[in-house]
Amino acid sequence: MRHPFEYEIIYSSRKTIAIQVTRDGRVLVRSPRQCSRSYIDNFVSNNENWVLKHLASVKELEEQKKSAASSHPPLSSKDRSRYIEIARDIFTRKTEYYARIIGVSYGRISIREQKTRWGSCSSKGNLNFNWRLILAPEEVLDYVVVHELAHRREMNHSKAFYAIVESVLPDYRKARRWLRDNGQLLWEKV
Structure with missing residues (x-):
């Protein structure tokens, strides 16, 4: 083929x-x-x-x-909304895929630009993702999606919570470390 x-x-x-x-x-x-x-x-x-x-x-x-080039003019609202659309497409697809594997449901997916958070999950199951994650390696996006969906089973960061994350992404620690060490760079890329 x-x-x-x-x-x-x-x-x-x-x-x-x-x-x-x-x-x-x-x-x-x-x-x-x-x-x-x-x-x-x-x-x-x-x-x-x-x-x-x-x-x-x-x-x-x-x-x-x-x-x-090396100068970063502020993002135009047109560029930002294009990135947000690309992010919405990627996160919608990944969330559908991983929710099936974990066996959870979820509510609305919102794409934001928050300086301090990469993702969040409300008690109603609504998910927020930071669009700048699309500039990170793929496995980092997967980790953030799985992390937020795991909160649909455990609304905490307990051992049981991380056991869910690990059952889907055995290498999740690598992605978590990447985000901790390089997350700031995602604000400098565009």
């Missing part, structure tokens, strides 16, 4: 198959070891439009970074 882009398969002991478009425009398919090549190929075909959309976003972000 031909695809309009190349992709790389990374096999691991994960339970689910997922596609990632990296910030440098590579398409990675993370797959359980037992998945056949034809199953993976079908999965990629079914998600082709999503991948193309994200490749276009990566290209656009790259071009914007180049044109902004």
Whole structure:
């Protein structure tokens, strides 16, 4: 099966198959070891439009970074609303995907720009995400989504809460560390 882009398969002991478009425009398919090549190929075909959309976003972000060069003029409201739309699309998709895995429901998804928070979950199950996360590595976005959805089962940061996060993302500590160490950079990128 031909695809309009190349992709790389990374096999691991994960339970689910997922596609990632990296910030440098590579398409990675993370797959359980037992998945056949034809199953993976079908999965990629079914998600082709999503991948193309994200490749276009990566290209656009790259071009914007180049044109902004090293000086960062304040974001125009038009650019900000475009980033918010891209973020809404990404977070809606990721939330649907991970909510199914965790087995929880959720309310409204809002995209914000908050200096102090990356995400939040209200007692009614409404979720907020910071649009600047789309400038972070993919696994960081996954971590924030899973973190907020885990609050639908545990409204705290107990051992039980982190056990839920870890059952979905065994490597979550790496993403959490990245956010702690590099989160500030996401305010300097655009």
